[in-house]
Amino acid sequence: MAQLNILEAIRSAMDEEMERDERVMVLGEDVGRKGGVFGATEGLWAKYGDKRVLDTPLTEAMIAGAAMGAAVYGLRPIAEMQFADFVYPAFNQIVSEISRIHYRSNGTFSAPMVIRMPYGGGVHGALYHSQSNEAYFTSTVGLKIVAPGTPADAKGLLKSAIRDPDPVMFFEHKKTYRMFKAEVPEGDTVVPIGRAAVARAGHHLSIVCYGYMRTVVLEAAETLAREDGLEAEVIDLRTLRPLDLDTVMTSVAKTGKALVVHEANRFGGFGAEVAAEIAEEGFEHLDGPVTRLAGPEVPGVPYHHNLEDWFMISPARVVDAARKLAAY
Amino acid sequence: MAQLNILEAIRSAMDEEMERDERVMVLGEDVGRKGGVFGATEGLWAKYGDKRVLDTPLTEAMIAGAAMGAAVYGLRPIAEMQFADFVYPAFNQIVSEISRIHYRSNGTFSAPMVIRMPYGGGVHGALYHSQSNEAYFTSTVGLKIVAPGTPADAKGLLKSAIRDPDPVMFFEHKKTYRMFKAEVPEGDTVVPIGRAAVARAGHHLSIVCYGYMRTVVLEAAETLAREDGLEAEVIDLRTLRPLDLDTVMTSVAKTGKALVVHEANRFGGFGAEVAAEIAEEGFEHLDGPVTRLAGPEVPGVPYHHNLEDWFMISPARVVDAARKLAAY
């Protein structure tokens, strides 16, 4: 067991997979000599050279589209978007092409590739360096969507993503990159795509979250236990598409109450899908309304720290929402 | 009162607004001499000339981005995307720029513009001429999203959209363009953005829909009344963002049951938001699970008519889902 932070976990997953499979390559802006703006690819360029760790021009559509071409050709590209906020020029390639080529070719072509993207706020990045834009992708059939919240999950899921024959969007919450270290199994340990984790057991209510919110919600859960004697079960989804509804429903069947938490704005956010599924599947079990706690309806995280704090979901807000729901 | 189909209603809204306000212009691919691939702009080029009805190069990012520039400058552009399926090259302009300029400039700039897009399936258009991609936009704060289902709504809402100081995405279901004629008030009648309509009164269950689904659901409602004695209340949302939850909840409070119907795939679709809101707000009223009926989880409407029929929501499927819910 090594103690790694999420950034190190991601780097080591890429390194090991590149070592293991020469079809794996990395491409993106500043991923080469500089090692990425967050350092995720640090050391890979020196080790694997100029072509397998390829600094591209500043063109996201090209990064995604060329990665798809290479994937169709037989490689296993890992494309980095420098920030999730800058993926939109590649949106056409992702939703028209990468997600659809398998289906449209009746299964004769596929695009085994990963798109890694640092996302999320709380880092003074304002509107365009803070977005949690997973909902644009979770509704897209043909993609798999992963958003880990721990170093072990980050490493194990990235390995699964690289090996998966389908395109995987890999959301890395940038605030968590260096936030904490935790144990990561040595060696070739994968975490399967499509399985949620029970991050904390409890029986009073279920709180469903992912990414950085795992950390926030776990902190809130401790407060709830300490101050209110409320034992929240915390489900870390880890994979957003496909959604492991079984794990969620097992919890909700037990607790009868579900709180869904995410950082993005609420209206049309991924939490809507989770809440709608719980409401429909769990109708018999629910003894309180499926509740969502999400970011405010503004077009992005504002910059000034007063405003950013206002935007971000804090443990206190989770506690508050959980108390209201538990009192139901 | 004139009898118009939806296409004619849209055309006359544009014509009247261009006549009324010389800041209004139309731009897009083939909108000029050809009058649009569906004929929505027919006659406008001859009437308003080459500049106010502008054939652009085949470049959607440019269409959206230049429209925004012109809107900031003081015009009221109506940008046509030839098909909703082809809006993705403009995604960056829409979600990074058009939706955000008002907020990011602290309210000092705005983008009063309309993006018109023919969407929807059932027209043998397959994966790339059939998409119902509203969910990519409904989650985007800063946009207003409209999807009319009748000629009167199409005309009245398009007029409101053109006059609105905010950017409006206007979804026109292409299957409905010439499907039927209906009365449209003569003269300058607007339909306000943000108000749902009760398309049919009933008390056994509420069915929430929009666009072409209004027609499908109304047909199903007649069958339910005739064959099952079930009186469905049909809510046509008309505007998707902001969502008129009051009208929806008034209905659900009465019926205790809600079925949400849309054509797009279910997972992450706009119905998730509607269902999640009903489930949370309506917890006290519901005596059956909020149920969604939506397209299958495939990456697009397939072409062969066997497959397309399989994909599309038919009145029979609405009847089926309504019966199951009503029996709850």
Place this chain on the structure above:
Amino acid sequence: MAQTEIRPRHAELGLVDEDVLAMYRAMLLARAVDERMWLMQRAGKIAFIISGQGHEGAQVAITWPMRKGVDWMAPFYRSIASTMTFGMSAEDIITAHLAKADDVSSGGRQMPGHYGGAPYNIVSLSSPVGTQVLHAVGIAMGAWVRGDDVVAMTSFGEGTSNQGEIHEAMNFAGVHRLPVIFACENNGYAISVPLDRQVGGGSVAARAAGYGMPGVTVDGSDPIACYAAAKEAHERARRGDGPTLIEARVVRLTSHSSDDDQRRYRDPAEVEALKARDPIPAFATELRQIGVLDDVTDERLRAEVKAEVNAASARAEARPEPTTSDAHERVYANPIAGSGTPTPLEPVDGGSH
């Protein structure tokens, strides 16, 4: 056969007479398939057709140097002659248009004109124009990273050349000298919008300079000129000298598609004048002039082609229709159980109508 004084152009390029005859036959076959599609569309068997008529000379000739089973192609919706030259059969094309269950392009999932074929190294095409150009570049990048001797070719119209993705694709190919050929088939219109409203300055080839690659304009109704440009481009790519942009000036002999009527935006005289630039009679005339083609051969080829199309149609029509039992399959190569992963649709009883 050739009795002319000067050495015929094709010989200068290393082509023998059989080659140019084979090219001519490929053009005839593509045209015959294309014409058959229109007949089937009018007969109600096909909902939609988008034609390559007028583009065949450029398509056959530019594809000619491409090595089957080695090189790769990312075509566009007019690429009937290109895809056929690169391996697709008349039956493949017709089967795709009929959307049969075993259609090699998509199993009936895509509209007519959306070519693709894994056995042929032809990347499955979508509809948003220009996306395929990045796929060709990505294949070329893959080959370059792996050190494979592979050339990728991609085709698109002049309207499409204005899409941002094309710029990004060409620039990236230019930066790394990737082995890719960009074939722009400039037919003067993007649906109804003419060249001068599409391309600033009017020349697509002129853009190549801005990417550090050669850009050549060729008469797309002159297959030998097209071949010369393509041969050079293919050799350049294989030598590691990078990409080439070929702009072939062609004519669009039909309306944009079966949904369009070009008389709404094009002069009758202009439409009439197009015929003079039809590559098939032009090439036939040239081949006759250099003594490669005569009436007997021409009639034999046309009869062969007709028979081939008849047989292909009959076989294609007899193929099975797709059924819904597996309509939810082949969405993911590795479907993982969970919400969002497709499952079969439940049958409905659904009311009496």
Place this chain on the structure above:
Amino acid sequence: MAQTEIRPRHAELGLVDEDVLAMYRAMLLARAVDERMWLMQRAGKIAFIISGQGHEGAQVAITWPMRKGVDWMAPFYRSIASTMTFGMSAEDIITAHLAKADDVSSGGRQMPGHYGGAPYNIVSLSSPVGTQVLHAVGIAMGAWVRGDDVVAMTSFGEGTSNQGEIHEAMNFAGVHRLPVIFACENNGYAISVPLDRQVGGGSVAARAAGYGMPGVTVDGSDPIACYAAAKEAHERARRGDGPTLIEARVVRLTSHSSDDDQRRYRDPAEVEALKARDPIPAFATELRQIGVLDDVTDERLRAEVKAEVNAASARAEARPEPTTSDAHERVYANPIAGSGTPTPLEPVDGGSH
């Protein structure tokens, strides 16, 4: 003042001595503001700074012909000198960096470097690079449609020039000869990626030919050369002759931003050599040579600029911070009641920590 034999270059362009001195002062002021930002960043008052150092000569000179209150600008994040030349004050810039409540750019909503100002006709900038170029083109289109005598100018880096939107913007401007000036400030790097990995062929200006517009390369450390190009471009735009692409070769004297360390990817010798191309000493030397500048004037100007920046900082720092009471406002110009329309956040009691 000038005592040289030949007529100084600026006079040939219709500039009087006061003009070039004013340009020089504008460069000094932009530099001083920029340096102050770094100090404030190091002092922890500003979280992030992205610099225009090395770009001032090109920015001041290219903006010089622009008419305040008439023309429009869509700048980029290095445009301190451009936006100041076009009307923003030192205080505006510093206030924006401090994210104060009444900051003209965004009221503290955006990161430093995201200029905008409705009173100045400067379009609010976002972060995804290159998007602003289409806005400038849209303004030019608007002016053309309405028949207004307006020129739009936009700036961006050479890495950004590869974005698809730039291609679409330039092409559209070329097609309709829109009154817009594209100013590419080529500093040789896009963060860590050098020009030869960004731009196929290495010249941004070479792309203009592909859009039917003139493309000129100028030494961005030579303000007079930049002004000459911009003046011509501005006149061309006003004459209805269409857009111009100006590629100014500049130097990036700092790391990409306060988050970057250019020693990781750039030779110390290379970084050292940049100083020789700093436009400010270069311009000072030229002005001294032609007798427009002497020690006394230079010192006076520098003192003025310093005082201006000091006063501006003091006033900016005293301005109020944004509060959350209206954080949900100004999302829509016309907010309509309903779900999805922002409302105030409910306060939380939220646990004891």
